Amino acid sequence: MSQPQLRQEFSRRAEAVSAVVKTVESLEDAFAQAARLTREQGGACLAAPGWEPGELAALQAACEREGLELITQGLRERAGQFHTGLTRAQWGVAETGTIVVDSASEDLRLATMLAEMHVAVLPAANLRADLFALEDEVNRTLGRAPGYLAFISGPSRTGDIELVLTLGAHGPRQLHILLLEESS
Amino acid sequence: MSRASRREYHQRLKEALDNRFLGQTLARFQGNYRGSREAGFAGMDFPALAAEVGAAKDAALGRLEELYEQFKAQAEAAGAQVHLAADAAHAREIIADIAAQTGSRRIVKSKSMTSEEIHLNRHLEAQGLQVTETDLGEWIIQLRGEGPSHMVAPAIHLSRSQVAELFTQVTGQKQDPEDIAALVEVARSRLRRAMLEADMGISGANFALASTGTIATVTNEGNARLVTTLPRVHVALVGLEKLVPDLNTALKILRLLPRSATGQLISTYVTWITGAVECAAAGGRKDLHIVFLDNGRLALSQDPVFSQALRCVRCGSCANVCPIFGKVGGHTYGHVYIGAIGLILTYFYHGREAARELVKNCLNCQACKVNCPAGIDLPGLIKKTAGLVMAEQGRPLKNQLMRRVLTNxxxxxxxxxxxxxxxxxxxxxxxxxxxxxxxxxxxxxxxxxxxxxxxxxxxxxxxxxxxxxxxxxxxxxxxxxxxxxxxxxxxxxxxxxxxxxxxxxxxxxxxxxxxxxxxxxxxxxxxxxxxxxxxxxxxxxxxxxxxxxxxxxxxxxxxxxxxxxxxxxxxxxxxxxxxxxxxxxxxxxKEVGLEPVAGRGAKAAYHAPCHLCRGLGVHQAPRQLLQGAGYDYRPYEDEEVCCGFGGSYSLDFPELSAAILERKLKQVTATGAELLVTDCPGCVLQLEGGLDHRGSPIRVRHLAQALAEAQGK
Known part of the structure; x- marks a missing residue:
């Protein structure tokens, strides 16, 4: 599959499982969108573990613009208080609309599990056709113990009451994937 | 004794058949599943992929002990403690000991059929521990004091009204049965608190990768992620047959598992845990224990016939396509494990008494077999399991007569x-x-x-x-x-x-x-x-x-x-x-090529015999011949679903045979057909007998008769 085909298939599949996929031109753009979404939904706090110190300044600025508190660690103590978890995703899988998130860090796990909304920034260049095309990368990650690797396809869901599909059973109620088209 | 348990089982079947809500829900469930599954596998060569999974599982089953040693070395190097429990009691003891040693009092669990197998909750609660199931369906049945009625959808037997009533009791606030999102919200907030407060999380695992000592869980709700992240202690209870050599094998299974379970291309969360991960609540690293359960698996893996049963990946598809499950649900069509695989595993994990009546309840319609992502010959193994039960308790008189008569x-x-x-x-x-x-x-x-x-x-x-x-x-x-x-x-x-x-x-x-x-x-x-x-x-x-x-x-x-x-x-x-x-x-x-007959003939519906469409893989030929002979062919949804005959099955389980036949005849009647054609005299017996009994004018013909009549012969 060509890059545009991968992107198209990934978006189609991710949206089929109730994720929202958007393209962003830069990290700044991604941060701005995450902060704006949080404010629009009435959130007051954004949890963003795992970002480089150099990237955090732009995120801090975006949060300030929207009047949000930014937290990057100690998420366990803040359970229930952050609306958004903003993380990176390492890879994307077109066949299933899946994002692959290295979640070895506890804070990163908590951000993707306890938030009402998970926003993941995924470099478009890291899309692959299917899971088998990622086998080597995943194997390398599993070999770096201890580790916690997550394949995430859409927001948390259940059909346990009369098979009625309901989103947000335990994890985030929404998943936004920001496909990063960086020229650099 | 045996007569009493037979009577009791048939009484339970009757109660399930009389439960109208259950019948409607299961019919909707199976109908939806068929469509979702088909969409999920669109463009894929399912039989080839299932054969591949079957072969990969067989290879792993052939060297479980070696895989276990490799897994243990890898996982322990990554900070986990790995235990091997010989049987259910041993596993319960190990887990209770871990709770005692870690001072764990509050336990949260994510769904694990293996923990159901060993009745873990009952045991932990008897030790004074507080156990909370966190999968929505599992929580519901835990509150009701029931077991799961499906391996993937454990509370499928319950209506929204029953859940609303239950949650009204739990919260002390009136819950609206029509607002399912609000009911889910009750569980979300209650269980979130339980998970934040818990000392220990217990999960199952869908895979255990020997190459890296990784365990993986496949879930939709995300509770397994919270259960394995929030508490300071994590216990994973894993059946030994979940051991696979490497990621590649796991991915092959993962490609089929969610599609077979629900028709999803992949489940929402697939989580791979290697070793003792970071956990602030544990003061640094998680206290991770992986408890492998043998409980007869090692011996079974060496059995030339029954080792196949261990290929099972717990997708539940054998229940989803089973006409019997579709009528009575999992509480009467299973013990702990449900559906066709349940009929087999019950004997091996829970003994002859639990399996005795259950294992007879199979039509041999082959629907489970052709849908099994691990290519297990489920009906074949069920008959062989029934043979084991029979050998232990003595052959009934009718079997002895059959032997004498049929061989002469x-x-x-x-x-x-x-x-x-x-x-x-x-x-x-x-x-x-x-x-x-x-x-x-x-x-x-x-x-x-x-x-x-x-x-x-x-x-x-x-x-x-x-x-x-x-x-x-x-x-x-x-x-x-x-x-x-x-x-x-x-x-x-x-x-x-x-x-x-x-x-x-x-x-x-x-x-x-x-x-x-x-x-x-x-x-x-x-x-x-x-x-x-x-x-x-x-x-x-x-x-x-x-x-x-x-x-x-x-x-x-x-x-x-x-x-x-x-x-x-x-x-x-x-x-x-x-x-x-x-x-x-x-x-x-292939050999004759009948002359086409022009004109609009009688309106004809077709019933595909199980052993033709699934046994021999013949699907289109009879329908094409009917159309070629000028019949006005009237399709309906359940054409390839069993008519409920199953030979002596209809004598042993007349209540179920009648219920399955009823559904078929309703659909046939709705097509407006004047003629119902099939190509198996057993099906003719069942269909004709049922139509005659209800006074229907629809005539039943064997394909040979329908074609000869159209040719004017």
Missing amino acids: RPLFHFLLRRAYLAQKPLARGGRLIRHLPLFFAPDQEFRSLPVVAAEPLRDRWQRLAPRVSNPRLKVALFGGCLTDFVYPEQGEAMLKLLAGRDIQVDYPLGQSCCGLPAAMASEEETAREVARQNLAALEAEHYDYVLTLCASCASHLKHYPRLLADDPAWTQRAEHMAAKVIDLASFLQ
Whole structure:
């Protein structure tokens, strides 16, 4: 599959499982969108573990613009208080609309599990056709113990009451994937 | 004792059949599943992928101990502690000890069938520990004090009203049954608190990767992620058969597991945990314990026949496509493990008493087998499991009689001829018996029964058989008991279709019952003996084809090589014969090519016999022939679902046979068909009997008759 085909298939599949996929031109753009979404939904706090110190300044600025508190660690103590978890995703899988998130860090796990909304920034260049095309990368990650690797396809869901599909059973109620088209 | 438990089981079946909500929910569930699954596998070669998974699992099962050692070394190097529990009691003890040593009092669990297998909650609660299930369905049934009724959807037997009522009690606030999102919200907030406060999380695992010591969970709700992240202690309880060598094997299974479970391309969360990960609540690293459960698995993995059962990846598809599950649900169609695989595993994990009645409850319709992502021969293993149960408790009288009668063809056929005389007064001159004396066959009133023919096909043969001087094809007809003794007119219709086409058709008179009823009754030795007699009688080496009018006979004749695999004197002969077996529709398409009939004929619906569509893989030929013969073919949804006959099944489980038949006939009637066509005399018996019983004007015809009638023959 060509890059545009991968992107198209990934978006189609991710949206089929109730994720929202958007393209962003830069990290700044991604941060701005995450902060704006949080404010629009009435959130007051954004949890963003795992970002480089150099990237955090732009995120801090975006949060300030929207009047949000930014937290990057100690998420366990803040359970229930952050609306958004903003993380990176390492890879994307077109066949299933899946994002692959290295979640070895506890804070990163908590951000993707306890938030009402998970926003993941995924470099478009890291899309692959299917899971088998990622086998080597995943194997390398599993070999770096201890580790916690997550394949995430859409927001948390259940059909346990009369098979009625309901989103947000335990994890985030929404998943936004920001496909990063960086020229650099 | 045995009679009492039989009565009790049938009483439970009756209660389930009387539960209207359950019936409607299960019908909707199975209907939706069929569509979702089909979409999920679109464009994929399912049989090839399932065979690949089956082979990969078999390879792993062949070296479980080695994989366990490798896993243990890897996981312990990554900071986990790995335990091996010999049986259920041992596993419960290990987990209770971990709770004691870590000072854990509050436990949260994500769904694990393995923990259900060992009744873990009961034991932990008896130790004074507080255990909370966090999967929504599991939490609901835990609050109700029930077990799961489906391996993937544990609370599928409950209505929204029941859940709302339950949650009203739990919260002390009135809950609206129509607001399912609000009900889910109750669980979300309650369980979130439980997970934040818990000391220990217990999960299962879908895979254990020996190469890296990784365990993986596959879930939709995300509770397993929270259960493995928030508490300071994590215990993973894993059946030994979940060990796979590496990621590649796991990915192969993962490609099929969610598609088979729900039709999803992948489940929402697939989580791979390697070692003791960061955990602030534990003061640094998580206290991770991985408890492998043997409980008979190692021994089973070495069994040449039953090791296949350990291929199971717990997708639940064998329940999703089972017509019996679709009528009664998992509380009566399973013990802890549910569906076809449950019938087998119950015997091995929970013993003979739990399995005794359950294991008989299989139609052998093959729906589970063709849908199994690990290619498990579920109906075959169920019959073999029933054989084990029977061997332990003694063969029932009817099995002993069957052996004596079926292996003695002259005696068997003598009895069939006598049956004609015995039935005569009951039939009152008609073709069907509407009321049997009740002592003879209780609960058989849901269908009329056919009368044994005055003159069987074999006696008519000399008169009817075509004389072909220079045949281009030589065909041996395998009649089967029903065509021969009950429906000789089906054989006559077939001869009309083949007349004048230079085809010689012989009826080797030494042939007897194909032996399927014996196999269905787990009388394997009888089935083998009958198979050898038929092989000798058919002398297939003299023929181009062995033609059948009965899909069940055909599929069983094709099974002879496996049946006689341990009998080298016969295996090859069986293989040669099996290769020549063909059903009527395929034969007509391949060798005859009937002339098309113009015009709009009668409106005809088709019933696909299990052993034709799944046993022989014949799907389109009969439908094409019907259309070619000018019939106005009327399709309906459940065309390829069993009619509920299943041979002696309909005698042993008349309540279920009737319920399954009812659903089929409703759909057929709704098509407006005047004619219901099928190509198996067993199905004809069931369908015709059911339609006659309800006074329906729809006529039932064997394909041979429908085609001959259309040709004006």
